[in-house]
Amino acid sequence: MDSLVDELIKIREQGSAAVMATVIEAAEGGRVRPGDKCLIRDGRVQTATIRHEGLLRAVVQEAEARLKEEKSKLVPLEVPDAGAKVEIFFEVMPSPPRLIVVGAGHIAVPLVKFAKIVDFRVSVLDDRMLFANRERFPEADEILVGDMAAMLKGLPITSSTYIVLITRGHKYDELCLREIIHSPAGYIGMIGSRRRIKACFQRFREEEKIGEEIIQKVYAPIGLDINTETPEEIALSILAEIIKVRRGGKARSLSGK
Amino acid sequence: MAGPGTCHEDTASERKQTESIYHQVKEFLDKGETLAVATIVSTRGSTPREAGAKMVVTAWGEMLGTIGGGCGEADVKREAIEVIRTRKPRLVRVDLLDDISSDSPAVCGGIMNVFIDPWWKEKEG
Known part of the structure; x- marks a missing residue:
């Protein structure tokens, strides 16, 4: 089991998506036994005790479908050529959503805590080591110190990446937003007063010629409308907004969305 | 078996357990132990x-992780110890309908x- 367990640990640590297929029941003559396995990652077999080539191909194909659905399931299959029936359990291990918190100030501290509780992989970015450090963010998966906009440029951003811009100044938020506004991120939220946000978007339209549909994707002012007062409450309203976007909820955002 | 109230546990903390479960599994395997990995493969009803x-x-x-607490977990544990002894996998049907050892309304x-x-x-x- 050595290589299987090592692969499973690696998948967890790297936060990648994978499917483990296990033979649960097998009819005679199919050259497979209950307990035979196959671990699939990025559409490729990482390790397998299912030896039958044809069945392995069918399993890889089925695994892709299960991963898309993000649901573990017991599936009846037939061993090609042999005709023997098998029951295979597909255990889906989806890639966890990722939260990038830009700005390590007083809202970031509770935000990172809350995000870890609801199972996000969390990265914290700031250009001040005094703020972006292990003492303040013991739960964070990653703490990056340096030029925030430049670091954002280097990070992989997918539709399961959620980005929160809460730096110490609107100038920095805007610089960072410029860097990511065309990215495929699942969510971009930016803190700030309505007046400052309006001015920022105006500059984007006029100077950067950024289309209205792109600008409208940004959640600013950030958070759900729950009349927050403290940094902790603001963090909660930001995370609630992210969950709303991720799960397709209907609660009203401060940005009117 | 555990008493009422064990049917509904905090799923977030459970998933946390799964996250580190393979690290723990590795430790046991490295010590030369045989483990039983029990996975719910299908369900019907509540x-x-x-x-x-x-x-x-x-x-x-000893158990790491959970498949739902008192509801049937003890049955699975008993079977799992047999699986470890024989080193042969088995499929176990856990019926939570007539869980006589837990005559509380919390039965699933x-x-x-x-x-x-x-x-x-x-x-x-």
Whole structure:
């Protein structure tokens, strides 16, 4: 089991998506036994005790479908050529959503805590080591110190990446937003007063010629409308907004969305 | 078996357990132990957890992770110890309908099929 367990640990640590297929029941003559396995990652077999080539191909194909659905399931299959029936359990291990918190100030501290509780992989970015450090963010998966906009440029951003811009100044938020506004991120939220946000978007339209549909994707002012007062409450309203976007909820955002 | 109220546990903390479960599994396997990995593969009716939930049982009956607490977990543990002894996997049907040992209204009421698989270091995989 050595290589299987090592692969499973690696998948967890790297936060990648994978499917483990296990033979649960097998009819005679199919050259497979209950307990035979196959671990699939990025559409490729990482390790397998299912030896039958044809069945392995069918399993890889089925695994892709299960991963898309993000649901573990017991599936009846037939061993090609042999005709023997098998029951295979597909255990889906989806890639966890990722939260990038830009700005390590007083809202970031509770935000990172809350995000870890609801199972996000969390990265914290700031250009001040005094703020972006292990003492303040013991739960964070990653703490990056340096030029925030430049670091954002280097990070992989997918539709399961959620980005929160809460730096110490609107100038920095805007610089960072410029860097990511065309990215495929699942969510971009930016803190700030309505007046400052309006001015920022105006500059984007006029100077950067950024289309209205792109600008409208940004959640600013950030958070759900729950009349927050403290940094902790603001963090909660930001995370609630992210969950709303991720799960397709209907609660009203401060940005009117 | 555990009493009422064990059917509904905090799923977030459970998933946290799964996150580190393979690290723990590795430690046990490296020590030369055989473990039983029990996974819910299908359910019918109301069950505490869904297909994919996992629990690891050691030869001494120690359990890592959960497949839903009191509801049937003790049955699975008993079977798991047999699986470790024989090193042969088995599929166990856990019926939560007539869980006589727990005559409380908290009984879940469904059926779950649990695959119990022996894992040891030298086994291929």
